[in-house]
Amino acid sequence: MRTGLFIALIAAAWLGGQVQDSFAQKRPSASPSESTKVSPRKEGTPKKETGRPADPFTVGFVTGSPQCTEFAIAQDIATTLASGQETGPHGQVALRVLPIVGDGGVRNVLDVLTLAGADVAISPVVLVDRLRETRTFGDISDRLTYIAPLHIEEFHLLARAEIGSLTELSGKRVNLGDDGSAGAILGREVLNRLGVKIMESNLGPEAALDGLRKGDLSAALLVSGKPLSFLTQVSQLDGIHLLPIPYFKELLQQDYLPSTFRHKDYPNLIAAEASVDTIAIKSALFAYNWPSGNERFRLLEFFVQTLFTRFPEFLGDAHHPKWREVNLAAQLPGWRRFRPAERWLQQQSGGEAALRKAFGRFIEGKPTADLPDREELFRDFLRWRERNPAK
Template sequence: MRVCGTMRAGLFIALIAAAWLGGQVQNCLAQKPPPASPSDSTKASPRKEAIPRKQTGRSADPYTVGFVTGTPQCTEFAIAQDIATTLATGQETGPHGEVALRVLPIVGNGGIRNVLDVLTLAGADVAIAPVVLVDRLRETRTFGDISDRLTYIAPLHIEEFHLLARPEIGSLTELAEKRVNLGEDGSASAILGREVFNRLGVKISESNLGPEAALDGLRKGALSAALLVSGKPVSFLTQVSQLDGIRLLPIPYSKELLQQDYLPSTLRHQDYPNIITAEASVDTVAIKSALFAYNWPIGSERYRLLDLFVQTLFTRFPEFLGDAHHPKWREVNLAALLPGWRRFRPAERWLQQQSGGEAALRKAFGRFLEGKPTANPPDREELFQDFLRWRERNPAK
């Protein structure tokens, strides 16, 4: 009798459980969305991807400018580091050691990714990018119409093509059908290197490795050549020794084939004494680079931060021309124009305010010296830096 009672109780519980599970299934089915219509399917297709938009929903650091640059092996990363470390000095700090302006380098690939990051990431404000590459993105509308979403702060330096080759390769034409590394896919080196080889009629077997792996491939013979596009001298190339047998291969400049987008340039012994012998030189091609910025709405928090960044960078620009910084700074002309693009308004305004020329600068410097003792010549550079910081705090004087 006890067994039968137990069985009846178990059966009763099972029936209740089955009824409850059935209700849950019905609820799930009732909540299941209807099948997508053909039009909905088309909208969700990655082939119809919408124009990328800036991430403004999350709050970015209101004191930090996000600076997208190239890989750590390239000169563009060194330029960003120069800006970050220099602007970090000479600022008055708050009660907890905070500063009004920080610059945070963000590692990119120097190519399309840099532009996309500035167009989409909330914390990315500026980027160094090749002018020819950004022009192409605008013309082809790869990311839609970027004319109103991107602006420029200033043209920068030129970036040279460095074509490293094994000792058995004597000329560019000998690379036909050989394995050549052009850099990571989507990088400026890969996109523009492919274009240069095609224009010059040299068909290669392309590889897409990073700089370290490419150098290792050259040494082991897995690659015949490797391309690196960056401003000379590139510190990464100090790893290359003449004992490796690796050399810099000339890239002939053709006005007919390259003039529209590329410039002639030369690599010399003083640029790379570890690769180029004394009195020797290597002809190559180059491209222009510029400092681009996202066109934040006027009056927004990020716009004001970028305004502060420009005022600080431009005012302290003479500091970057010394030997402690990369030689490429000496190629920079802040007032140079970038045809087809609009300059960031605070940058344009700052340049217009400086149009009074050297006479106005000397007059302001004289007012600054009124409260200073006469400086000895060795102290003049330090005094000038004080003067620049004084002008930043007293823009109306």
């Protein structure tokens, strides 16, 4: 894992240096009257690099910071797909996936639009929709495509013990994450909609946690899928807790979803019978829309076929629980799916019906009383399928 993280960080430094960050402007505060825009200015249409050839066997996968769940998902894909491949005489493999550290927000999209070695990215759907609508990077409708919707990303608002509600953050210093990240853009927007005026900071996760402990910050926002392994180092003994974010339907319904943290998500932060309400956004796996004759198109086609075929492997206990939220066949309104992904799903259209029948046969043998929760039952079902592949 450390080796993979090191490689990803080196890749990010090399690739990230090729473009300027278009969202580097800082905003010291967020107020209800402030316009909630994705970008402070409209950029010229960025061009995809063609001068330096990328590795023809490596898919560049832009994700979030190393502390986030989305980086873990990319690393999960890289590790799983690397196994089980035939190798050449010198250990070559036909497909490698290289996680590239991004900001989980606008930079992810910009990297896919511009960097020769950046092919796919996990990004919040609402941010990519906004970039298309505002034409911040020109018309991206034909330059981006999606492979599949993924999981939801929750808003984790960590606060010091003396902060008891969201409204108490008014006038306080709150970290929203690196400027241009999902936390900075969407956190600013949510606070605007809810009428909470803050003093904004734009620090990374480690620096933000240190600032919370020292009292330099009153709260810090992390937008990432639960459970976030980074938060295992935080407990109520640090004088830090998860602050509820109320879901006001009339203010947030269009772009946000309600969600809840429970003890099983963060046993170090939430008591056994307690829960913390929050909000969430949808994420998806986007890809550069390479021309069909391009070698990168063929590489992405192989990546999709491999990922989709081996998808059941990601549903087991050894992988992040967010995988169990993913429905590969779900659609993303307003966007075109990568053509090889669409073809694969069409060819497998009978597979879901067959799986449902198999699941029905599995639960027929279960007693009606004291059924385990859905997650535990699904794990049992996967193990049963392994033992009974013909049923």
